[in-house]
Amino acid sequence: MSYNPWLVALSLALAALDAYVAFSVVGRIARSRGPAAVLWTAFGALAMGSGVWAMHFIGMLALEVPVTLGYDSRQTALSAVPVVLATGATLWLLGRRGTRASAVMAGCILGLGMAAMHYLGVHALHMRPAVAWSLPWAAASLLLALAGSTAAISLHSIIWRRERRHRWWLRLLAALLLGGTATGVHYLGMVALRFAPDAVSLEAQTGLRGLGLGLAISLVSGLLLLLTLGVSLAHRQLQRHTAAIARELGQARDALSWLAYHDELTALPNRANVLDLLDRLLPLARDERFEVAVMFVDLDGFKSINDTLGHEVGDEFLRSVADALCASVRSRDTVARFGGDEFVVVLERFRSEDNLSAICQKILSLVSRPVTVAGHGVSATPSIGVAMFPRDGEDSASLLRHADLAMYSAKEHGKAGYCFYQPRMREQARDRLLLSAELREALQRDEITVHYQPKVELDGRRVVGLEALARWQHPERGLLLPNSFVPLAEASGLIAQLGQVVLRQVARQLAQWRARGLPLVPVAINVSLQEIQNDQFVAGLVAALREFGLHPNLFELEITESAAMKNAEHTLRQLRQLEVLGFQMAIDDFGTGFSSLSHLRQLPTQTIKIDQSFVQGAGRNPADRDITEAIIALAHKLRLTTVAEGIETEAQAAWLLEAGCGIGQGFLFVPPLPAEQVPALLLAERTPLANAL
Numbered sequence: 001m002s003y004n005p006w007l008v009a010l011s012l013a014l015a016a017l018d019a020y021v022a023f024s025v026v027g028r029i030a031r032s033r034g035p036a037a038v039l040w041t042a043f044g045a046l047a048m049g050s051g052v053w054a055m056h057f058i059g060m061l062a063l064e065v066p067v068t069l070g071y072d073s074r075q076t077a078l079s080a081v082p083v084v085l086a087t088g089a090t091l092w093l094l095g096r097r098g099t100r101a102s103a104v105m106a107g108c109i110l111g112l113g114m115a116a117m118h119y120l121g122v123h124a125l126h127m128r129p130a131v132a133w134s135l136p137w138a139a140a141s142l143l144l145a146l147a148g149s150t151a152a153i154s155l156h157s158i159i160w161r162r163e164r165r166h167r168w169w170l171r172l173l174a175a176l177l178l179g180g181t182a183t184g185v186h187y188l189g190m191v192a193l194r195f196a197p198d199a200v201s202l203e204a205q206t207g208l209r210g211l212g213l214g215l216a217i218s219l220v221s222g223l224l225l226l227l228t229l230g231v232s233l234a235h236r237q238l239q240r241h242t243a244a245i246a247r248e249l250g251q252a253r254d255a256l257s258w259l260a261y262h263d264e265l266t267a268l269p270n271r272a273n274v275l276d277l278l279d280r281l282l283p284l285a286r287d288e289r290f291e292v293a294v295m296f297v298d299l300d301g302f303k304s305i306n307d308t309l310g311h312e313v314g315d316e317f318l319r320s321v322a323d324a325l326c327a328s329v330r331s332r333d334t335v336a337r338f339g340g341d342e343f344v345v346v347l348e349r350f351r352s353e354d355n356l357s358a359i360c361q362k363i364l365s366l367v368s369r370p371v372t373v374a375g376h377g378v379s380a381t382p383s384i385g386v387a388m389f390p391r392d393g394e395d396s397a398s399l400l401r402h403a404d405l406a407m408y409s410a411k412e413h414g415k416a417g418y419c420f421y422q423p424r425m426r427e428q429a430r431d432r433l434l435l436s437a438e439l440r441e442a443l444q445r446d447e448i449t450v451h452y453q454p455k456v457e458l459d460g461r462r463v464v465g466l467e468a469l470a471r472w473q474h475p476e477r478g479l480l481l482p483n484s485f486v487p488l489a490e491a492s493g494l495i496a497q498l499g500q501v502v503l504r505q506v507a508r509q510l511a512q513w514r515a516r517g518l519p520l521v522p523v524a525i526n527v528s529l530q531e532i533q534n535d536q537f538v539a540g541l542v543a544a545l546r547e548f549g550l551h552p553n554l555f556e557l558e559i560t561e562s563a564a565m566k567n568a569e570h571t572l573r574q575l576r577q578l579e580v581l582g583f584q585m586a587i588d589d590f591g592t593g594f595s596s597l598s599h600l601r602q603l604p605t606q607t608i609k610i611d612q613s614f615v616q617g618a619g620r621n622p623a624d625r626d627i628t629e630a631i632i633a634l635a636h637k638l639r640l641t642t643v644a645e646g647i648e649t650e651a652q653a654a655w656l657l658e659a660g661c662g663i664g665q666g667f668l669f670v671p672p673l674p675a676e677q678v679p680a681l682l683l684a685e686r687t688p689l690a691n692a693l
C-alpha cells in the first residue's frame, strides 16, 4: 500500500483549516444568545463535519492499490452523519460551557465521531472478500482519535481563557493538532486495513471514484469552510462593534446620572442629591430618634475673588474650600455644593449642640486658611447657618431654608461666624425683604441723609476732620442706622447708588459751607469693598468733585481693613489711582482684619483707624491694650497717623494719648450730628472744642 503524497498533504491542510474554522465558530456560539447560537452550531457542524468527511474521502483517494476502488454513494454520504453530529455536539459543548470537563467530553465525542465515519467510509467500498482489520492498529487509531481530539480541544480551551495577545498563533497550533489528529486517525485506520490479494471493490464500476471527484469535493468543502470563516470573522467584528457601542452608551448613561447628582467642579454631591438624602434620612431619624443637622456655608466676598482674579482662580479656590470642608467633618457626614459659593453639610447623630459648635469652629478655621492659587494668595471666610431636625424643620425644604436664614444672620453679625436658627429669623427675613424694597425707593426720594462726626486732636481737642455717616429717615420706622441698611444695600447691589447719594450730599454740603465762608476740614466717606471694585467708582467721584468745584484733598476715603486686604492686587491698583488724583485714604476698623505688614506698607494710606472694639476692650482686657499700643507703635514706624474710634471715657482718651495716638473720635467728644449742627464746630476749628459747644 502506498499513498499519493500530494493528496495526503491536501487532506492534512483541509483538516487543519477545518479545525481552525471550528475554533472560530466556538467563539461565535459563546457570544451569541438563543436562536443565533443554535444557528451557528448547526451551520458550524455542517461545514466542519463535511470538512472532516472530505478530508477522509481524499485520504481514501490517496491510497494507491493495484485494484480499482469505488464507493457506494449512499453509504459514503451516510458516513458523514456521525461526524457532523459529533462536531455539532462538540461545538455546542465548547461554546456554551467551556469548562475543562466539557473539553474532555467534547474531545471524546469528536474522536468517536471520526472513528465511526472512518469505518463506515471503508465499509462503503464493499470489498470482496471483505476487508480484515489489524486490531492493534485499529485500537491505536481509536486511541489517537480520543487522545488527540481531547488534547487539541483542551489546548483551545486554555487559550480561550487566556489574554488576547498570543491567541492567534496558539489557536493555529491547536488547529494543526486537531487537523493532524483527524488525518492521523484516518491513516492509522488505513494501516489497520488488510486487503486480500484478490480483493475487488463491488463499487469499482458504479460507485464514486476518481481523482477529479476527490478534488471537486475538497474544493467545495474548502470553499464552504472559508465562507464559514469569513462569516464568523465578520460576525465577530459586528459583535465587537455592537459591544463597543453598548459600552459607550453605558458610560454616557453613567456619566449623565453622575452629573445629575453631583457638582462637576468639586465632584461633591449637589442639591438634588442632598434633597434625596434628606428625604431618606429624615423618616429614619424620626423612627430611630436621632438628630440631623443641616449647615449652610457661604463664603464672604467670594464674588470679588472671581471678579478680580478670574474664574479659573475662583474655581480652584472653590475646590480647596471643598477639601477644607470635607476635612472638617466625619467621613459619614455629607458635604455638598449647591452652586456658586454655597455649600451644605448634612450631619447625623451628632452628640450635642456643643458638638455642632465645635464643628462650626473647625470649618471656620480650616476654610479661612489662605491658599495659594496660581501664584495668588487667596482667602475667604465662611458664614455658617445651622438648622436642626426636628426642632427647626420637619422636612428637607424647611430645614434648608432655615439654615439659609441662620447663615444670613451670621453674615449680619459681622460674617466669619456661625448662627443657629431661631424662629425670629423668619420675621427678620421678611422684614429685610421689605426694607430692601423700600430702600430702592428711599434712594430716589431723598430719605437718605448724612450725619457728621468730628475727629478731634486728643491733645487740644480741636476738630481736624469729619466722618460722613449715612442715615435713613424712614417714614414709619424713624431714623435708621447704617447697620440696618448698608448690608442690605450691599446684598441687593444698591450700595453703589447709596455711595453716590452720600458722596453728592457731602460734596453739596461742603460747597455750601465754603460759600458761607466756613473754614473747611476734610470729610471722610465710608467706602464698601464692592464700590472700590466697581470700575465706575473713580469716575463717579471725580464727576461729583468737578460738579461742585471741590479739591480731592477735602475728601478722605475710609476703607475697612478686611476690604483693603481682599484681592489685594486689584484693590491696590484702584487705591493708587485715587492717590494719584489727590484723595486721602484711611484704613478703617484696623486690627480686625488679618493684614500682613508687607501689604500694609504697600497701601497708599496716610491713616489707620483703630477699631473701637480695642479701645473699649482695653479697660477690661490687657491684651486689647497691648494690641492697641503695638498698632500705634507700628503706625509711628510706618509714618502713619492713628485715629482711635469709639472713645467714650476720659480714661480711654488719656491712655490713648499717652500711648502716642494723636486723634480720636467718639461719643466722649461729639456724636454724629446732623449737618445743621456742624458749622458751629467748624467755626471753633481754631479754638478748643469745649468752647464751641
Ligand code: C2E
Binding pocket: 453, 468, 469, 470, 481, 482, 483, 486, 499, 502, 526, 527, 528, 558, 588, 589, 612, 645, 646, 647, 648, 665, 666, 667, 668, 671, 672
Ligand atoms: P464706622 O465707619 O466704624 O463708623 C463708626 C461708627 O461708630 C458709627 O456708627 C458711629 O456712630 C459709631 N460711633 C462713633 N462714636 C462712638 C462711640 O463713642 N461709641 C460707640 N459705641 N459707637 C460710636 P454708625 O453711624 O451706625 O455706622 C456704622 C457703620 O456703617 C460704619 O462704621 C460704617 O462702616 C458704615 N457706614 C456708615 N455710613 C456709610 C456709608 O455712607 N457708606 C458705607 N459703605 N458704609 C457706611
Ligand code: CA
Binding pocket: 467, 526, 558, 588
Ligand atoms: Ca468709618
Ligand code: CA
Binding pocket: 588, 589, 609, 611, 612, 645
Ligand atoms: Ca470703624
